[in-house]
Amino acid sequence: MFxxxxxxxxxxxxxxxxxxxxxxxxxxxxxxxASLKDEKGNLFQSKAFYRANEAGEVDLExxxxxxxxxxxxxxxxxxxxxxxxxxxxRLLKRDVINNPFKVTLDLYDSVxxxxxxxxQPRASQMVQRWFLGPGVQRKQxxxxxxxxxxxxxxxxxxxxxxxxxFGSIGGLxxxxxxxxxxxxxxxxxxxxxxxxxxxxxxxxxxxxYFEEAAxxxxxxxxxxxxxxxxxxxxKGAEIGLAMACYLKQVVATVCxxxxxxxxxxxxxxxxLLVTPMRxxxxxxxxxxxGAVRLRSGNRDSRNEMNQQSVLPVxxxxxxxxxxxxxxxxxxxxxxxxxxxxxxxxxxxxxxGKMLVYPxxxxxxEPPYAPLCFASWSPALPRPVLWGGDPVAxxxxxxxxxxxxxxxxxxxxxxxxxxxx
Amino acid sequence: MVxxxxxxxxxxxxxxxxxxxxxxxxxxxxxxxASLKDEKENMFYSxxxxRANKVGKVDLExxxxxxxxxxxxxxxxxxxxxxxxxxxxRxxxKDVMNSPFRVQIKLCDLQSPLRNQDTSTSMVxxxxxxxxxAPGVTRIPVEEGRLRxxxxxxxxxxxxxxxxxxFGGIGGLSEHRSSLLASRGFASLALAYWGxxxxxxxxxxxxxxYFEEASxxxxxHxxxxxxxxxxxxxxKGAEIGLSMAIYLxxxxxxxxxxxxNSPYGIPYVYRGYxxxxxxxxxxxxxxxxxxxxxxxxxxxxxxxxxxxxxFPIExxxxxxxxxxxxxxxxxxSKEHAKKAIEKxxxxxxxxWTLLSYPxxxxxxEPPYSPLCWAxxMPNACTPISWGGEVIAxxxxxxxxxxxxxxxLRxxxxxxxxxxx
Numbered sequence: 045m046f047x048x049x050x051x052x053x054x055x056x057x058x059x060x061x062x063x064x065x066x067x068x069x070x071x072x073x074x075x076x077x078a079s080l081k082d083e084k085g086n087l088f089q090s091k092a093f094y095r096a097n098e099a100g101e102v103d104l105e106x107x108x109x110x111x112x113x114x115x116x117x118x119x120x121x122x123x124x125x126x127x128x129x130x131x132x133x134r135l136l137k138r139d140v141i142n143n144p145f146k147v148t149l150d151l152y153d154s155v156x157x158x159x160x161x162x163x164q165p166r167a168s169q170m171v172q173r174w175f176l177g178p179g180v181q182r183k184q185x186x187x188x189x190x191x192x193x194x195x196x197x198x199x200x201x202x203x204x205x206x207x208x209x210f211g212s213i214g215g216l217x218x219x220x221x222x223x224x225x226x227x228x229x230x231x232x233x234x235x236x237x238x239x240x241x242x243x244x245x246x247x248x249x250x251x252x253y254f255e256e257a258a259x260x261x262x263x264x265x266x267x268x269x270x271x272x273x274x275x276x277x278x279k280g281a282e283i284g285l286a287m288a289c290y291l292k293q294v295v296a297t298v299c300x301x302x303x304x305x306x307x308x309x310x311x312x313x314x315x316l317l318v319t320p321m322r323x324x325x326x327x328x329x330x331x332x333x334g335a336v337r338l339r340s341g342n343r344d345s346r347n348e349m350n351q352q353s354v355l356p357v358x359x360x361x362x363x364x365x366x367x368x369x370x371x372x373x374x375x376x377x378x379x380x381x382x383x384x385x386x387x388x389x390x391x392x393x394x395x396g397k398m399l400v401y402p403x404x405x406x407x408x409e410p411p412y413a414p415l416c417f418a419s420w421s422p423a424l425p426r427p428v429l430w431g432g433d434p435v436a437x438x439x440x441x442x443x444x445x446x447x448x449x450x451x452x453x454x455x456x457x458x459x460x461x462x463x464x
Numbered sequence: 465m466v467x468x469x470x471x472x473x474x475x476x477x478x479x480x481x482x483x484x485x486x487x488x489x490x491x492x493x494x495x496x497x498a499s500l501k502d503e504k505e506n507m508f509y510s511x512x513x514x515r516a517n518k519v520g521k522v523d524l525e526x527x528x529x530x531x532x533x534x535x536x537x538x539x540x541x542x543x544x545x546x547x548x549x550x551x552x553x554r555x556x557x558k559d560v561m562n563s564p565f566r567v568q569i570k571l572c573d574l575q576s577p578l579r580n581q582d583t584s585t586s587m588v589x590x591x592x593x594x595x596x597x598a599p600g601v602t603r604i605p606v607e608e609g610r611l612r613x614x615x616x617x618x619x620x621x622x623x624x625x626x627x628x629x630x631f632g633g634i635g636g637l638s639e640h641r642s643s644l645l646a647s648r649g650f651a652s653l654a655l656a657y658w659g660x661x662x663x664x665x666x667x668x669x670x671x672x673x674y675f676e677e678a679s680x681x682x683x684x685h686x687x688x689x690x691x692x693x694x695x696x697x698x699x700k701g702a703e704i705g706l707s708m709a710i711y712l713x714x715x716x717x718x719x720x721x722x723x724x725n726s727p728y729g730i731p732y733v734y735r736g737y738x739x740x741x742x743x744x745x746x747x748x749x750x751x752x753x754x755x756x757x758x759x760x761x762x763x764x765x766x767x768x769x770x771x772x773x774x775f776p777i778e779x780x781x782x783x784x785x786x787x788x789x790x791x792x793x794x795x796x797s798k799e800h801a802k803k804a805i806e807k808x809x810x811x812x813x814x815x816w817t818l819l820s821y822p823x824x825x826x827x828x829e830p831p832y833s834p835l836c837w838a839x840x841m842p843n844a845c846t847p848i849s850w851g852g853e854v855i856a857x858x859x860x861x862x863x864x865x866x867x868x869x870x871x872l873r874x875x876x877x878x879x880x881x882x883x884x
Contacts, residue, residue: 073747093746093747093748093749095747110747110748111746111747111748111749111750111761112747112749112750112751113750113751113755115750125751127751127754127755128755131551131552131754131755131847132551132754155746155747157746157749324531325513325531326493326513326515326530326531327513327530327531327535328531328532329531329532329533329534329535330532330533330545330547332835332837332852332853332854333551333754333837333838334547334548334551340531341531415753417753417754418754432753433753434753
């Protein structure tokens with residue numbers, strides 16, 4: 045009697061699931077398949093082939109996958125190797141309150157290649173992946189110009205306040221903010237374009253908007269004073285770094301896959317105007333898949349012609365954590381982060397830390413999120429190449445998520461951090 | 465006045481084209497875009513950015529593309545970097561006799577690759593004809609006995625060296641390579657063996673007598689040299705080509721492109737003798753970061769008797785040309801050729817040449833064919849990755865095509881010694 049168990053069947057999306065199969069004939073080859081439909085009905089699937097041991101068991105925490113979407117021992121491989129049925133689609137949870145992602149795990153008692161259900165699974169389990177923990181509250185924010193969603197953990201507080209910024213995808217992306225709130229932080233998922241009455245297109249970065257958001261958070265009764273944190277990725281990380289440099293309200297900033305210079309569009313703050321460093325469009329190459337490799341058009345932020353676009357990180361009063369994927373095909377994140385670190389050092393500041401992940405791509409997300417190697421981007425008619433090697437990228441997501449929480453906790457607990 | 469010239473305007477598809485632009489401003493950066501519509505109305509596009517010299521000239525034979533679908537000096541880059549608008553579509557000419565592919569080359573002002581390719585405005589354009597057949601080549605449908613295919617004969621009296629042309633898992637009848645070989649002086653029989661007319665719709669066994677019938681048919685032809693024929697074969701076709709070289713004394717020159725060194729999946733039969741094949745180890749299949757299937761792992765030989773593995777290649781009397789794409793994701797071609805050659809060496813044989821191309825993928829085609837990196841096969845749900853890096857693959861196609869013709873001429877055209 046085959047048994048397929050997945051524990052816990054209902055859990056947070058950043059928690060691991062222990063998958064086991066028992067009751068198999070010894071040394072039986074099996075296929076484990078995962079499938080998920082996102083909120084738009086797009087199908088994502090993954091599979092791996094395992095051989096049962098002498099006792100007729102397959103325990104994903106111990107057994108190596110022989111082939112499929114990953115090879116080797118990867119307990120959560122079925123989750124982070126999910127691939128879209130239609131190439132270049134990105135998996136993103138929009139509604140974090142009302143429902144989870146539902147992942148169906150199927151067991152086949154042979155090496156099963158067919159995607160369609162011509163073969164019937166011998167056992168199935170459904171696993172729910174929630175982006176919001178019990179007791180976390182979500183409040184839609186429309187204060188002044190500020191647009192977003194605020195997630196507050198259960199309890200009295202006050203909690204450390206964090207602003208969460210995504211990139212050129214625009215709109216409001218909430219799933220990371222909701223997960224972080226589940227870990228004890230009050231997080232404002234902040235939209236800045238293509239959302240409600242905000243500008244449709246990003247033509248300029250108005251830092252005063254982000255300052256308004258920071259002040260809004262600090263004025264909230266359940267949020268710690270005197271300073272807030274920022275977690276930011278891609279274009280958002282450029283903004284996050286600018287916030288760290290210019291806003292004294294910001295005391296701890298995580299910049300994931302960001303640039304240390306203002307890119308493509310100008311930044312404004314009161315009477316300061318920072319002119320952008322432009323992509324070198326003549327150099328931009330197309331990857332063999334047809335996706336655009338923006339990294340080939342990145343300019344060198346150390347070039348003296350570009351210095352007016354480089355952010356003055358030495359002015360940042362708080363701490364900065366740079367998260368870098370070496371296989372980032374969108375931005376030369378490592379070079380940008382290294383320059384920022386050098387800048388801090390040359391001004392005698394020890395407030396920066398860099399975590400470099402070999403093999404990780406641009407879209408470093410919370411753990412077990414599938415690697416998005418290339419996807420359609422609102423700004424372009426072609427898919428954009430993000431890069432990343434699946435196994436290394438998954439490891440980077442797991443490690444960096446722990447480091448990010450540690451970073452914020454250390455900072456907000458008052459022990460402060462000084463990196464040497 | 466801006467002028468765009470491309471010569472020759474009408475040519476065989478394996479002939480280079482010289483593209484030049486005059487009348488630009490000094491150092492003006494322009495975009496060259498190529499587009500092609502195939503017989504099913506699928507569009508293919510490529511583009512590259514060039515900077516004019518101080519007299520406003522661009523010459524693709526000397527000037528370096530700055531970016532786009534390729535970088536560097538590549539006079540034919542616009543052709544071999546063509547990419548399908550509808551992802552994963554393979555470019556294949558079906559009707560080789562009656563129409564060419566028409567490639568439009570457009571010169572445009574510099575624009576980002578983000579503009580819609582269908583509507584880019586051009587300053588000037590030129591349309592080229594790319595033919596798969598030279599004037600005077602005749603195509604004779606073959607329906608003799610069991611044989612199904614098409615024989616292409618060069619113009620003239622002959623006799624010509626005869627070649628059988630075998631493709632792989634695609635099935636049906638691919639004529640484009642045979643028509644080109646005939647245009648280069650070879651009598652080439654494009655031979656179908658499944659999925660065509662009344663041939664089996666699925667491959668269940670390979671009857672070598674069918675291929676012997678084809679060899680005898682070709683040898684008997686009054687316009688073909690009677691001493692021996694050649695075989696050019698790709699992928700599964702190369703598995704068959706190898707077995708023909710070993711068992712059929714009619715075959716004296718065999719080209720094996722990215723094929724296995726042993727029979728896999730289905731048995732071979734010849735005159736009452738059955739050669740068992742090695743089962744595919746499907747559990748070792750893998751996927752790339754975009755979820756496309758890489759088959760190379762399935763050729764593992766587990767628990768296979770040494771006598772069963774490897775065709776007895778040392779028994780072949782003719783000559784071998786192994787063509788290997790080192791970036792082949794569909795089969796570990798390099799390893800297979802290496803083992804086959806080791807066996808020849810152990811038996812003191814010197815009847816082989818190896819052409820191994822770093823960066824080339826599985827589908828090594830005649831020169832200037834666009835790299836097909838991945839495509840959807842009719843009987844698979846998930847796209848298959850063939851591998852290859854665009855620039856290296858193009859170089860491999862150019863080099864190997866010349867070597868293929870040299871090899872066939874050397875071993876099939878009888879040497880006439882002077883009677884003096």
